[in-house]
Amino acid sequence: MNKPLVVETGPNPTAAVIWLHGLGASGHDFEPIVPHLQLPQDLAVRFLFPHAPSRPVTINGGYVMPAWYDILAMDFERKIDQQQIQQSSDGIAALIQSQIAQGIDSRRIIVMGFSQGGAVAYHCALQFPQPLAGVMGLSTYFATHTTVEPNGANADIPVAIFHGTHDDVVPEAMGIAARRQLSDKGLQPTYVSYPMAHEVCLEEIRDISSQLQQWLAPAR
DSSP: OOOOEEEESSSSOSEEEEEEOOTTOOTTSSGGGHHHHOOOTTOOEEEEEOOOOEEEEGGGTTEEEEOSSOEEEOSTTOEEOHHHHHHHHHHHHHHHHHHHHTTOOGGGEEEEEETHHHHHHHHHHHHOSSOOSEEEEESOOOTTTTTOOOOSTTTTOOEEEEEETTOSSSOHHHHHHHHHHHHHTTOOOEEEEESOSSSOOHHHHHHHHHHHHHHTOOOO
């Protein structure tokens, strides 16, 4: 995996957020949102925006583009390359470990992702061997719900789901299904929808900020 883009909101960060982009994008996709989160000055966060490798994507006629995994069919379940999503998940897990090695407590690390990146975020966070602060899914789906179970460390990991009601790429029904699938595994995901397409809106950015602050509230 290429070196991620890093943005820090203050000196000596005590928390980290690993934010995965969607199909065909790059780590620069969500970089401009960080200032709009308007995080408090006493919450120094290191944002890491990794870049997916370029690979042929079957549903796009084999065209090579940044992709966390190949999508083989656009049915409701999204037939995907299971080996590739595991490889991407392993890369994100290595990023998490690098933050722990730099002194950030795993319980102050959040994994989040948009669309395809969100599927990797779920896959990685639920299996990570140390407890995480939370996982956030934006306009995404739980691609590996039939094969992935929360391990002991993250058996009760906080989950927040955000989705657009007019999403024609990942229909909202897939986000609702993810909420059910995660609930079936004993988790308690929150779910918020917005009148938007396959995108991010200002109201959602405010909600993401609130969620980050809730999960990463500085110790008093």
